[in-house]
Structure formats: C-alpha cells, structure tokens
Amino acid sequence: MNTRRAYVDLIYNGTAATAEISGFVTDISYTDPASGEADSLDITLQDRDRRWTGAWIPVAGDTLAATIRALNCQYSGDNRILPCGFFIVDSFSFSGWPVSGSISAISTPLDSSFTTTQRTKTWENVTIKEIGTEIAGHAGIALAWDVEGDPFTIKSVEQSEQTDCEFYMNLCNTYGLAMKVYAQKIVVYDREAYKKKGAAAVLSPSSMKSWSWQQDQAGTYTGGEFTYTSPATEKEIKVTVGKGSRILKQSGKADSKADAERKIKAAVAKANHGKTKLSATIVGNASLVASQCVQVVGLGKLSGKYYIDTITHNVSGSGGYTMDLEMSLVEE
Incomplete structure (x- = not known):
C-alpha cells in the first residue's frame, strides 16, 4: 500500500518554486479561519548553505500561492487537493545556530x-x-x-x-x-445558514490524535431587545426577539423595525455561537475547510454536529500532515 503523505505546492512571486525550495522547508502551516481575520501561511526552513540569508532573502510584499496535495488519504490512490489561496509576505526572521528562518504571509490584497x-x-x-x-x-x-x-x-x-x-x-x-x-x-x-448545511465529514475517536471540550453558559442569551429612535416620528421603539430570562439588550440606530430585528437577531446569534467548543487534532484531510460542519461521534453526550471556526493545516517537510480544528457545537 502506498504511504499517506502530503506536500505543499508553492508559487513564489509568480514562479513555481516547489522543487527548488522543498529541500529547505521543514514545516508549513496554513491557518484557515471561517471569518473575522485573514488567512495566514507560515513557512519554517533551514538555511545551512545561507541561501535564504543571502540571495534568496525575502522582501516584504513578496507574493505566495499555495496548494496542499494530500496523497493516499484514506486508501491507495485517494489523492486530495486544497487550494490555500494567495498571500502577501508580511514578516520573516532568522536565527542560529544552525541557521533557520521563518516566513509569514497573510491573505490581504496587493493594494495595502x-x-x-x-x-x-x-x-x-x-x-x-x-x-x-x-x-x-x-x-x-x-x-x-x-x-x-x-x-x-x-x-x-x-x-x-x-x-x-x-x-x-x-x-x-x-x-x-x-x-x-x-x-x-x-x-x-x-x-x-452554513450551520444548517449537512456535515462534510464524520469525526470519530479513532480519527482524533487529541481533543478537548468546553461549555460556558456565561454571556449567552435566550432572546434580545433592541431600542432605537424612529427616524420618522422621533419616538423610542423597542423590538424584541425570543423570550426567557436571559435577554440581550442593545440600543442604537435602526432604519425600521425590520432593520432593528435583523441587528438584534445577529447580536444574539453572535453571543451564543461558541457556547460549546471542541478542539481536536486529526490526521490531515485536505477536503475540509473552515465554515463547514462535521459530525462528531463516539464521545457520548459531547458528540454532535460542530461548525468549524478555524483549521490549521500542518505539513512537515517529511510529508506528515495533521490538522488542528477549533469547532463550535451547532445548537439544533
């Protein structure tokens, strides 16, 4: 049977660079957050012959495109591809001895x-x-x-x-x-809406190298109330959604009752997201991305459908591939 392994195709400043630099790379991590922050690509490398601290030294603003290629994932010939996107180099560092370095890049546009x-x-x-x-x-x-x-x-x-x-x-x-x-x-x-989609994969205890689970009721709500001043009548209006004892109260500008309702529903959903969290390290699966859902089984009452908030893909220079998942339980 062919061995499971992975590597990362790199395009540096528009030029295919995988073959030329693969011998220097010790690890590559690609962090894929569902929202709220930029994707990032981090490369660690050895520089015994001083190329990276010499002619190849990075320049802020260099561009990188990366694709993870995972081979023989579940069985021989099960090959999967994950385009990681386009990145701008924003920091790099070196240390010794021996000489090693790191390059960090983020998914911001070329126009800074x-x-x-x-x-x-x-x-x-x-x-x-x-x-x-x-x-x-x-x-x-x-x-x-x-x-x-x-x-x-x-x-x-x-x-x-x-x-x-x-x-x-x-x-x-x-x-x-x-x-x-x-x-x-x-x-x-x-x-x-994405949380209502079907699970993209099933995670069982045998697929997890390690995991941790946490639940926190503080800061969660059963409903919400939004108060605003009507632009037409200048009267104070309150819009309520949900019910119960834990009501999130907000005030601010709204165009209408419908607008106020959209805002308070969004605020309640944001506050409640992540009440129950599960972190896991699993064998790499290049078909998973942040914002998908997975079905976790075999953990008793901790099992359920979880939304992926962040995935960090870790590919070693020797071909090893693991993923760190940060997930939130989908309350259904």
Whole structure:
C-alpha cells in the first residue's frame, strides 16, 4: 500500500518554486479561519548553505500561492487537493545556530490601502452587497457573495475614519454575516445558514490524535431587545426577539423595525455561537475547510454536529500532515 503523505505546492512571486525550495522547508502551516481575520501561511526552513540569508532573502510584499496535495488519504490512490489561496509576505526572521528562518504571509490584497488607509464616507440607500462590490473594487479584487434572499437597502451608514476592511467587516458583523479575504476575493456568507448545511465529514475517536471540550453558559442569551429612535416620528421603539430570562439588550440606530430585528437577531446569534467548543487534532484531510460542519461521534453526550471556526493545516517537510480544528457545537 502506498504511504499517506502530503506536500505543499508553492508559487513564489509568480514562479513555481516547489522543487527548488522543498529541500529547505521543514514545516508549513496554513491557518484557515471561517471569518473575522485573514488567512495566514507560515513557512519554517533551514538555511545551512545561507541561501535564504543571502540571495534568496525575502522582501516584504513578496507574493505566495499555495496548494496542499494530500496523497493516499484514506486508501491507495485517494489523492486530495486544497487550494490555500494567495498571500502577501508580511514578516520573516532568522536565527542560529544552525541557521533557520521563518516566513509569514497573510491573505490581504496587493493594494495595502484595504487595511491601512482610513476613510470617512456616508453610504446612503445602498445594500451590503453593493458596498462590498465597491470596496472590493478599490482593493483590486472581487466580491464573492453567498447570502440567500434579496439584499435589503440600508438608508444610511457612516464609515468614520475606518479602513475599508475594518468598516466592512463591522458592517457584515452587525447584520450577522461572516466575511473573510480568500484567493483575492472578499467572501461574504451567512454563518447561521452554513450551520444548517449537512456535515462534510464524520469525526470519530479513532480519527482524533487529541481533543478537548468546553461549555460556558456565561454571556449567552435566550432572546434580545433592541431600542432605537424612529427616524420618522422621533419616538423610542423597542423590538424584541425570543423570550426567557436571559435577554440581550442593545440600543442604537435602526432604519425600521425590520432593520432593528435583523441587528438584534445577529447580536444574539453572535453571543451564543461558541457556547460549546471542541478542539481536536486529526490526521490531515485536505477536503475540509473552515465554515463547514462535521459530525462528531463516539464521545457520548459531547458528540454532535460542530461548525468549524478555524483549521490549521500542518505539513512537515517529511510529508506528515495533521490538522488542528477549533469547532463550535451547532445548537439544533
């Protein structure tokens, strides 16, 4: 039987580099968060012949594209591919003796203004999708929109001395949408809708090298209440969702009762997500990505359907492949 192993195809500054640098790489880690932060790629390497501290020394802004290729995953010939996306080198370091180094890269656009330039703008009579399309255009990338239903119009929202990344991520969060940058795209999707999808894989105790489980009721809610002043009548209006003794109370600006309801539903869902968490290290599976769900079995009352918040893929220079999963129980 062919041995299970994995390697990472690398394209450095637009040039295929796997064969040339594979002998120097000791480990590669790709971290894939479902939302809220950039994907990252970390490479550790040995530099006994001083190439990396010499002619090959990295430069901030170098580009990397990576693809994990996992061979003979479940059986001989079961080969899987995971495109990790496009990255910009943002830090690197070296130490000795022996000489070793690390290169870190993140999935931000080539146009750094997306995360560095603060803007002030009032957006009026616009949808979240339309805002995302314009912001993606500023950054020279595309918007990937995966939200069901017709987009609703926001009468007015202020971007006040915020970067496009910060503003748009906060806006998506306000309305219960998840956002991340992947493969030169701003990706927006509905996390609660994704949690309703079927499980992409089954995790049993035999597939876990280690695991830990935690539940915390603090900061969770059975419902919510949003108070706002009507733009038309200037009267105070309260919108309530859910019921019970643990009510999340918020106040702020809303265009209408429907708008207030969207905001408080999103706030309650965000607060309740992650009440029950499971962390696990498993044998690498290049078919899993963050934002998918898995079915955990064999752990008694800890079993259930879990949403993947973050995956870190760890590929060693010798071909070993493991994954660290951070997951949240899907409350059904």
